[in-house]
Amino acid sequence: MAVAVAVTRERREGETRCAVTPETVKKLIALGATVTVEAGTGLGSSIPDADYAAADATVAKDTKAALAGADVLLKVRGPTAQEISALKPGAVVVAMLDAYREKDTVEALKTAGVTAFGMEFVPRITRAQVMDVLSSQANLAGYRAVIEAANAYGRGFPMMMTAAGTVAPAKVFVMGVGVAGLQAIATARRLGAVVTATDVRPATKEQVESLGAKFIAVEDEEFANAQTAGGYAKPMSAEYMAKQAALTGEHIRKQDIVITTALIPGRAAPVLVTADHVASMKPGSVIVDLAIENGGNVQGARLNETTVTANGVAIVAPANLPGRIAADASALYARNLTAFLDLMIKDGALVLDLEDEILKAAVVTHGGAVAHEGVRG
Structure with a gap:
């Protein structure tokens, strides 16, 4: 008997991605599943219902029909109360x-007796690379951030030599060099900008330089130990942050475009660009805040808005950047x-081995309880 996999439409505002494509429908069926997709699931990613049907998925007319008898529900964002109650x-x-x-x-999933896995908790180990949604989505977010910056910036990115004179290249500063930051660096470089970048993790210096950008940081003893075993940034001391802020503040003043990507799991995003930094920038400069959904890295940023300050700096703070490239993000x-x-x-058959290191790390609710220690605490 096959495992019944259901996929419903995303109902969170602004969510254009979907959790299954015709390609993966075929792969799931090959694994031993049946796939039922709610009508309209793929429209935000330019996937019509007919394409799902052609891949041998069943297209259900509504949520209730899609979830009837489902063993597994796949979503981009967490399910709604209606969806949870139907499981x-x-x-x-x-x-x-x-x-x-x-x-x-999380509380609703626990109360419903549902075993829920948070893909954001998949460990960053070699065996799980193909499951790493944070990386796959952040990669696209970094690319899109540069496109958003270019759209808001009133000049070109590359140096251009013309008969009428030379156009200087844009100066782009990327703050936070995770997957999104690295892709932002690479994209800005491809567009011809002069790129610098900073991060508190020492391992990122070589990565930045390998992409042809210049690394900017206070490289003291605290900086040398500023990375967890899992590769994430540690919270830094107030003293270090003050020194780093002084260095980056002077650097920000000279930039045309600043892109911020810094996140700390389970915490509010750190403020990297203050109102004073923004006030020091020249008119026409652009800041793109990728961390806005977690509180933001930039003072004055407003979710899903472009704010133009009194000195003519545009602060762009879009939510769900991967959703602006929905077809690729969904794939x-x-x-x-x-x-x-x-x-x-x-x-x-559905076999849950919660001793498997990947499943164990990602499980959030199981057996009527919150199973993830970090969420439970």
Whole structure:
């Protein structure tokens, strides 16, 4: 008997991505699943219902029909209360749950007796690379951030030599060199900008320089130990942050474009660009804040708005940048989910081995309890 996998439309405002594509429908069926997709699921990613049907998925007319008898529900964002109430006890939900902030969703999943996995908790180990949704989506966000900056910037990126004179290249400063930051550096370089970047993790210096950008940081003893074993940035001391702020503040003043990407799991995003920094920039400069959904790295940034300051600096703070490249974002995310489900579909049956290091790290609710220690605490 096959595992019944359901996929419903995303109902969070502004969410254009979807959790399955015709390509991954075929892969899920090959794993031993049946796939039911709610009508309209792929429209935001330019996937018509007919394409799902052609891949041998069942297209259900509404949410209730899609979830009837479902063993597994795949989502981009966490399910709604309506969707959770339609699931049978013991069903599995796999999504980007945003579990630190979406406490009501976690509580509802726990109460419903659902086993829920948060894809944001998939460990960054070699075996799980193909399931790493944070990387697949951040990569696209970094690219899109540069496109947003170019759109808001009233000049070109590359140096251009013309008969009428030379156009100077844009100066781009990327703050936070994770996956999104690295892609932002690479994209800005491809467009011809002069790029600098900063991060508190010492391992990023070589990565930045390998992409042809210049690394900017206070490189003292604290900086040398500013990275966790999992590769994430540690919170830095007030003393270090003051020294780094002085260095970056002087650098920001000279930039045309600043892109901020700094996040710390389970915490509000650190403020990297203050109002004084913004006030020091020249008219026409642009700041893009990728961390706005977690509080933002830039003082004065407003979610989903472009704010033009009194001195003519545009602060761009878009939510869900991967959703602005929905077709590619959905394709990558759906492959991440398929690889994750491969861990739990065995010979056409759903087998949850919560001692598997990947499943154990990602499980948020199970057996009527919150199973993730970080979320529970």
